Amino acid sequence: MTEIEKTLQNKSVRPTAMRILIYKYMASKNTAVALTDIENAFDKAERTTLYRTLKTFEEKGLVHQIDDGTNISKFALCEPGCNCEIDQDLHLHFHCGNCDKTVCLTEHKIPHINLPQGYVAEDANLVIKGICDSCSQH
Amino acid sequence: MTEIEKTLQNKSVRPTAMRILIYKYMASKNTAVALTDIENAFDKAERTTLYRTLKTFEEKGLVHQIDDGTNISKFALCEPGCNCEIDQDLHLHFHCGNCDKTVCLTEHKIPHINLPQGYVAEDANLVIKGICDSCSQH
DNA sequence: AACATCAGTGCAACAGAAGTGCATTTAGTG
DNA sequence: CACTAAATGCACTTCTGTTGCACTGATGTT
Ligand SMILES: [Mn+2]
Ligand SMILES: [Mn+2]
Ligand SMILES: [Zn+2]
Ligand SMILES: [Zn+2]
Numbered sequence: 001m002t003e004i005e006k007t008l009q010n011k012s013v014r015p016t017a018m019r020i021l022i023y024k025y026m027a028s029k030n031t032a033v034a035l036t037d038i039e040n041a042f043d044k045a046e047r048t049t050l051y052r053t054l055k056t057f058e059e060k061g062l063v064h065q066i067d068d069g070t071n072i073s074k075f076a077l078c079e080p081g082c083n084c085e086i087d088q089d090l091h092l093h094f095h096c097g098n099c100d101k102t103v104c105l106t107e108h109k110i111p112h113i114n115l116p117q118g119y120v121a122e123d124a125n126l127v128i129k130g131i132c133d134s135c136s137q138h
Numbered sequence: 139m140t141e142i143e144k145t146l147q148n149k150s151v152r153p154t155a156m157r158i159l160i161y162k163y164m165a166s167k168n169t170a171v172a173l174t175d176i177e178n179a180f181d182k183a184e185r186t187t188l189y190r191t192l193k194t195f196e197e198k199g200l201v202h203q204i205d206d207g208t209n210i211s212k213f214a215l216c217e218p219g220c221n222c223e224i225d226q227d228l229h230l231h232f233h234c235g236n237c238d239k240t241v242c243l244t245e246h247k248i249p250h251i252n253l254p255q256g257y258v259a260e261d262a263n264l265v266i267k268g269i270c271d272s273c274s275q276h
Numbered sequence: 277a278a279c280a281t282c283a284g285t286g287c288a289a290c291a292g293a294a295g296t297g298c299a300t301t302t303a304g305t306g
Numbered sequence: 307c308a309c310t311a312a313a314t315g316c317a318c319t320t321c322t323g324t325t326g327c328a329c330t331g332a333t334g335t336t
Contacts, residue, residue, distance in 0.1 A: 014332090016284065035322080046286055051323075053284095069205045069263055071294085072322075094257060110264075111249050118271025119232060125207055126248075126264045133256025152303080154313065173293080184315050189294075191313095209323085210293075 011060040018045075022053050023062070023077075032066050032074035032093070032102040068095040068102040068127050076104050090124050096132035103132065149198040156183070160191050161200070161215075170204045170212035170231070170240040206233040206240040206265050214242050228262050234270035241270065 004023050005015040013019065025041055026033055038050050054075050057063040064082070066074040082089045090110040095102045110126045142161050143153040151157065163179055164171055176188050192213050195201040202220070204212040220227045228248040233240045248264045 014283075016332095018285080047322095048287080048324085049285055056284095067205070067207045067209075071205070071209055071211075073209075092251065094253070097260065105254065108251065108253070111251075113230065113246065113249075113264075113266060115232070115246070115266065115268075116243065116271065118274050119266075120269040120274050121266045122235065122268040124264070124266050126251075126262070128251060128253065128257075128259050128262050130253075130260040131258040133254065136256050136258050152312075154303080156314080185293095186295090186316080187314055194313095 008062070011062050013056060013060050013062060018049060019053055019057075022050065023057075026063065026075070026077050030103065032068070032076040032104065034072050034074050036072075064089075066093050066102060066104070067125055068093055069129065070095065070100070070102075074102050079104075079106050082106075090126075092126040092128060094128045094130070094132060096135055097129055098131055098135040101132060101134075146200070149200050151194060151198050151200060156187060157191055157195075160188065161195075164201065164213070164215050168241065170206070170214040170242065172210050172212050174210070202227075204231050204240060204242075205263055206231055207267065208233065208238070208240075212240050217242075217244050220244075228264075230264040230266060232266045232268070232270060234273055235267055236269055236273040239270060239272075 001009075002020075004020055004027075008015040008019060008023065021042065022038060025038060035047070035050055035054065038054075039045055039047055054063065054065075058065055058075070061078060061082075063075045063077055066076060068074055078089075091104060091106045092108050092110055093102055094105055105128075110124050113121070113124070115121055139147075140158075142158055142165075146153040146157060146161065159180065160176060163176060173185070173188055173192065177183055177185055192201065192203075196203055196213070199216060199220075201213045201215055204214060206212055216227075229242060229244045230246050230248055231240055232243055243266075248262050251259070251262070253259055
């Protein structure tokens, strides 16, 4: 059994051929991916399957969904020590307006915010938009 | 000339009947509104007109667009001293998971974030999700 | 091995929001 | 009033996300 198969099984996700392919694809990229990205990467793939695979991955804590402000849902693999399931890993995300790539800044946590009386925070999303390191070098 | 007409003209927006209605509607609500909200408020209104009106309002700095993570664009009137046009008024937004309302927390600015080497920040979006003051009282 | 069972997949269709092209109306200007 | 440009209305398209249902393939049991 490969490393990836073990990873999936550890999270109670049956390691089917398609799922392994998708996981491998996401692991190979250092940016968040959209459903369409995966669809284009494997032109044999069925949209619905990818959609439901990502849902499953998310529910089981293998990936987390990212709203980067483009109105297109992105997904990224959770890091080994990630606590996305319980909303405890509130790292921020960066979206590059030049190359349109979105990355996790896993080390950068969202600072605590004091809210007005009566407001109860349960989750937070912080996206910084600008120019990424690759694009700013050129 | 009414106060609203003056406000529109100050921002080089011709105060047509429809625009005044929309502005009034937004001023009457203390939450951000979606295109559909306005559409439902005036059942005589044409989607495209509302859409383009909001675009115009945004370009001229009368309103700012809000991405609250629901994948539905919301809009809110800019406060008198708001500098949205030049991305200088980075206040945060709160989205209530109970009543689904989104509000501007104009007094709460997004804290400055130190980014990794090479990343250039130009804009930021911070949304806190949870229970709003109205909902937490009941 | 045959069977029952259920998760996973493929296909089709739908929903909602966003956006565009073009004709028509409306409002400002001389 | 006549002219012009902006604003509006209508139709249509695109894109993402989502669901229903039938089929397939793996798993586990007798
Ligand atoms: Mn992330
Ligand atoms: Mn706001
Ligand atoms: Zn970039
Ligand atoms: Zn609420």
